[in-house]
Amino acid sequence: MQSRRNLIGVFSLLVLVVGIAAALTFVFFTDIKATPTSQETDTYGLNNAGVIAGDYVDSNSVQHGMLLTTLSTLVPKLTTIDRADCVTSPSSTSIAFYAINKSGVAAGWCTNTNSVQIGFTWKNGTFTDITIPGATLVNAIGINDAGDVVGTYVVNGVQHGYLLHNSVLTTLDPPGITSLATCWGINNAGVITCYGTNASGGYSSFTTADKGVTFTPFHDPSEGTLGTAVHQINSNGDIIATVFDASNNRHAVLYHAGQYYDFDDPSGVGTTRGVGLNDSLLMVGRYGSGVYGGVGFQTLAKP
Numbered sequence: 001m002q003s004r005r006n007l008i009g010v011f012s013l014l015v016l017v018v019g020i021a022a023a024l025t026f027v028f029f030t031d032i033k034a035t036p037t038s039q040e041t042d043t044y045g046l047n048n049a050g051v052i053a054g055d056y057v058d059s060n061s062v063q064h065g066m067l068l069t070t071l072s073t074l075v076p077k078l079t080t081i082d083r084a085d086c087v088t089s090p091s092s093t094s095i096a097f098y099a100i101n102k103s104g105v106a107a108g109w110c111t112n113t114n115s116v117q118i119g120f121t122w123k124n125g126t127f128t129d130i131t132i133p134g135a136t137l138v139n140a141i142g143i144n145d146a147g148d149v150v151g152t153y154v155v156n157g158v159q160h161g162y163l164l165h166n167s168v169l170t171t172l173d174p175p176g177i178t179s180l181a182t183c184w185g186i187n188n189a190g191v192i193t194c195y196g197t198n199a200s201g202g203y204s205s206f207t208t209a210d211k212g213v214t215f216t217p218f219h220d221p222s223e224g225t226l227g228t229a230v231h232q233i234n235s236n237g238d239i240i241a242t243v244f245d246a247s248n249n250r251h252a253v254l255y256h257a258g259q260y261y262d263f264d265d266p267s268g269v270g271t272t273r274g275v276g277l278n279d280s281l282l283m284v285g286r287y288g289s290g291v292y293g294g295v296g297f298q299t300l301a302k303p
Helices: none
Strands: 004-006 025-032 040-046 051-057 063-069 077-081 096-100 106-111 117-123 126-129 135-143 149-155 158-165 168-172 179-186 192-197 203-208 216-218 228-233 239-244 250-256 259-263 273-277 282-287 295-302
Touching: 040 063, 040 282, 040 295, 051 106, 063 096, 063 106, 106 149, 117 149, 158 192, 192 228, 203 239, 239 282, 250 282
Parallel strands: 004 025, 040 096, 040 273, 096 135, 117 135, 135 179, 158 179, 179 228, 203 228, 228 273, 250 273
Antiparallel strands: 025 295, 040 051, 051 063, 051 096, 063 077, 096 106, 106 117, 106 135, 117 126, 135 149, 149 158, 149 179, 158 168, 179 192, 192 203, 203 216, 228 239, 239 250, 239 273, 250 259, 273 282, 282 295
């Protein structure tokens, strides 16, 4: 059974998922809208307190970084975060947050006034930039509770995944990737999710538990030629991803207890992207496509 509520923001959902059985259902699908007048709200990651990291586009077509608290408040609480040295116009990639840990440290990136993408972490109003020598692009995408950051960077026109641990950079290049190498998520055990495009033009995804010494392929059995793009991993080893089927339609997929569960937002069948999840299998993502046509959503997996 699926249920839906269309709200400004999201409803407060107090849940504790214990002992998930083999069969899962996806319930409480909820559209997420940062403000009543926002044209688009993108939801990328969330922590166990239900704080969602992402961005939104306001009524003037300006994009803003977003942290949205949902579980601990009766009314969703929006924190809008901007940077004076980042471009916030409709034509730019602008500022966004992709993950947040239990201490409230968020990871993200923006395009600065020199049109350079800079990755950073943020906490309590303070930005800390991630500097990689020679890089013309740095994105910070995942962060765990220890403050380890993963993402992507470009040097000499080649894109690489990376891990930043205790200020030490480790480059992570999954096998068979020809472009767009990206590391997206990292859990508290240090397991990292990475993906990129292969020689056929589709996505290949992997996990690595030893800082890239070995990579384990991750792919949904239902995928077509465009493959699976892996995203966040939680502390239990559950993974959320996006799979392209044989018709190149897009679906969210949750990997849990050794099984893959494909699902769609009821309003976005064939256009659903699964991006973030926490330890209680509360998930966020997006459906739809086009300029300002995407809609953020939240859902819960339960027995």
